[in-house]
Amino acid sequence: VRLVVTPGMGIGPEVTARALSEVSHEVAFTLMGAATELQPALDEAGVPWTTASSACGCTGVCVVDTSSSDEPAPVAAIRLGARAVMDGEADALVTGPIHKARLRQQGFPFMGHTDMLGELCAARPVMAFTGGRLRVALVTTHLPLEAVSGAITPERVAHTVRTAHDALVDDLGITAPKLMLCGLNPHAGEGGELGDTEQRVLQPVADMLRAEGLGLTGPICAETAFMSAARGEVDMVVAMYHDQGLVPLKVVDFGRSVNWTLGLPIIRTSVDHGTADSLVGTGRADSSSMTSAIQLAMDIVRRRAGL
Amino acid sequence: VRLVVTPGMGIGPEVTARALSEVSHEVAFTLMGAATELQPALDEAGVPWTTASSACGCTGVCVVDTSSSDEPAPVAAIRLGARAVMDGEADALVTGPIHKARLRQQGFPFMGHTDMLGELCAARPVMAFTGGRLRVALVTTHLPLEAVSGAITPERVAHTVRTAHDALVDDLGITAPKLMLCGLNPHAGEGGELGDTEQRVLQPVADMLRAEGLGLTGPICAETAFMSAARGEVDMVVAMYHDQGLVPLKVVDFGRSVNWTLGLPIIRTSVDHGTADSLVGTGRADSSSMTSAIQLAMDIVRRRAGL
Numbered sequence: 001v002r003l004v005v006t007p008g009m010g011i012g013p014e015v016t017a018r019a020l021s022e023v024s025h026e027v028a029f030t031l032m033g034a035a036t037e038l039q040p041a042l043d044e045a046g047v048p049w050t051t052a053s054s055a056c057g058c059t060g061v062c063v064v065d066t067s068s069s070d071e072p073a074p075v076a077a078i079r080l081g082a083r084a085v086m087d088g089e090a091d092a093l094v095t096g097p098i099h100k101a102r103l104r105q106q107g108f109p110f111m112g113h114t115d116m117l118g119e120l121c122a123a124r125p126v127m128a129f130t131g132g133r134l135r136v137a138l139v140t141t142h143l144p145l146e147a148v149s150g151a152i153t154p155e156r157v158a159h160t161v162r163t164a165h166d167a168l169v170d171d172l173g174i175t176a177p178k179l180m181l182c183g184l185n186p187h188a189g190e191g192g193e194l195g196d197t198e199q200r201v202l203q204p205v206a207d208m209l210r211a212e213g214l215g216l217t218g219p220i221c222a223e224t225a226f227m228s229a230a231r232g233e234v235d236m237v238v239a240m241y242h243d244q245g246l247v248p249l250k251v252v253d254f255g256r257s258v259n260w261t262l263g264l265p266i267i268r269t270s271v272d273h274g275t276a277d278s279l280v281g282t283g284r285a286d287s288s289s290m291t292s293a294i295q296l297a298m299d300i301v302r303r304r305a306g307l
Numbered sequence: 308v309r310l311v312v313t314p315g316m317g318i319g320p321e322v323t324a325r326a327l328s329e330v331s332h333e334v335a336f337t338l339m340g341a342a343t344e345l346q347p348a349l350d351e352a353g354v355p356w357t358t359a360s361s362a363c364g365c366t367g368v369c370v371v372d373t374s375s376s377d378e379p380a381p382v383a384a385i386r387l388g389a390r391a392v393m394d395g396e397a398d399a400l401v402t403g404p405i406h407k408a409r410l411r412q413q414g415f416p417f418m419g420h421t422d423m424l425g426e427l428c429a430a431r432p433v434m435a436f437t438g439g440r441l442r443v444a445l446v447t448t449h450l451p452l453e454a455v456s457g458a459i460t461p462e463r464v465a466h467t468v469r470t471a472h473d474a475l476v477d478d479l480g481i482t483a484p485k486l487m488l489c490g491l492n493p494h495a496g497e498g499g500e501l502g503d504t505e506q507r508v509l510q511p512v513a514d515m516l517r518a519e520g521l522g523l524t525g526p527i528c529a530e531t532a533f534m535s536a537a538r539g540e541v542d543m544v545v546a547m548y549h550d551q552g553l554v555p556l557k558v559v560d561f562g563r564s565v566n567w568t569l570g571l572p573i574i575r576t577s578v579d580h581g582t583a584d585s586l587v588g589t590g591r592a593d594s595s596s597m598t599s600a601i602q603l604a605m606d607i608v609r610r611r612a613g614l
Contacts, residue, residue: 101498134558144492144502145548149453185451186549191408195451222550223557230558241452242493243529243551250530251441251537251555 010275131253317582319403438560
């Protein structure tokens with residue numbers, strides 16, 4: 001297995017180095033970013049490394065320096081890493097955190113990794129998360145709350161559900177995935193008394209998807225969906241918006257959940273935390289999300305290769 | 308301690324009877340509702356009962372039949388029960404589930420118990436929930452999602468936070484409660500890039516409340532607030548809307564959480580589940596939310612009485 005890791009910014013380099021000291025070294029890891037940040041972090045964690053000019057297929061850890069690019073080094077790393085996976089030089093991309101607001105001040109034109117990768121891969125990604133007990137896919141992601149209702153279209157819902165279904169089958173090997181669709185409104189609209197999106201949009205599209213043979217339940221109220229999922233009755237919950245999906249996921253799985261991008265031509269996983277700048281160098285940053293992200297990427301690569 | 312319990316509809320009578328078979332009988336329980344439903348449920352659970360015409364102060368369980376009222380028996384029970392507590396004939400009101408849609412077809416003009424009790428008590432209630440590890444108060448409750456942003460006013464936020472603070476002090480005996488205010492938008496608006504309600508409304512009102520001496524943190528993103536709360540670092544999370552608060556609560560506390568109405572002149576707790584009509588009579592309805600609701604009401608009564 002050959003992974004490209006872009007450790008990113010803030011605590012990214014140190015959690016990556018710590019994660020690499022824990023995971024199997026029967027893998028070729030290519031780290032892309034500013035060598036002046038990555039190499040000291042690897043040394044600190046006691047991880048041996050070499051340097052390379054492009055993604056390396058050799059077992060162990062090599063560092064590709066992206067700091068001489070026109071772009072900020074963490075952005076150049078994402079671009080180069082995605083390209084390496086698309087070109088077949090590596091099997092999957094694992095990303096650390098970036099400080100989006102700071103990058104946007106330097107001209108970064110994306111909301112984050114996910115939409116940047118969508119553009120680089122000419123695909124329409126679906127943002128999903130997987131933790132210890134819960135998996136969730138989001139129909140909408142980084143929108144102000146008041147824009148959410150208007151963004152729930154039959155087409156977006158269908159794309160999210162179908163993409164989630166395919167990823168569960170192809171990447172996790174679940175043959176008949178059970179998906180559960182959350183309502184948008186409290187109590188899934190309570191029969192129309194608390195909003196009509198469920199009756200007008202979600203119910204018809206869910207019926208259509210069921211007619212296609214998908215194992216989809218709902219729309220049902222989000223509490224019920226997540227309680228079922230936490231009991232292990234559901235393979236993935238499809239949530240309508242960011243907080244509906246991520247608050248229960250994080251409260252159940254704490255730091256262990258992984259941001260998993262579905263619907264790309266490449267395999268991509270990521271930490272689900274930010275740069276946590278105040279923790280840099282304190283030794284208190286938790287590396288378990290990076291460890292989980294690397295582990296999930298390895299698992300998917302092996303499954304797709306039939307290993 | 309003298310409690311009025313309105314078992315309500317659906318599984319309400321049976322979970323109430325089962326809860327009463329578990330909790331201390333050094334309490335006077337007055338059950339109000341349709342005697343033809345309550346008495347068989349009590350018999351089934353092996354709970355001895357007597358009848359009465361009004362709230363009874365004697366230790367044990369008595370039943371007040373409300374089925375000869377002009378209103379549906381479960382609604383008359385709430386009205387009579389609240390009145391009994393306001394008049395000092397009982398110490399607290401504990402309510403079971405009602406089927407709101409069915410009652411509304413019979414002319415019930417409220418969204419649910421909470422607004423009915425607000426009107427009966429001429430007060431402005433705050434809906435809160437307490438579970439094993441989490442407590443949450445809601446700034447808005449049963450609104451379609453698209454109406455939420457417009458309903459987040461400084462005045463509503465301040466009322467919710469102050470009411471929550473006072474309840475934690477008076478009812479739970481927490482001398483300096485730690486409250487955490489969620490943002491409305493994902494990532495609490497991410498510095499204004501995902502909505503401006505945090506900067507325009509929440510930050511100023513939070514600063515004002517802190518200047519009053521309240522132990523309030525935020526606005527911060529909801530994931531962070533609930534993760535802190537699940538680690539025991541927060542006494543109550545103040546959420547902006549229904550699913551933001553209730554999904555994490557239910558997924559952590561499952562069936563054990565209690566609906567707790569703050570800001571009324573009476574003590575009121577409730578189950579946090581519905582009538583679950585399909586479970587009636589199957590023996591599979593879980594009585595733990597009713598048991599917890601009764602227990603919380605007893606605890607608050609005792610604390611206020613200095614027992």
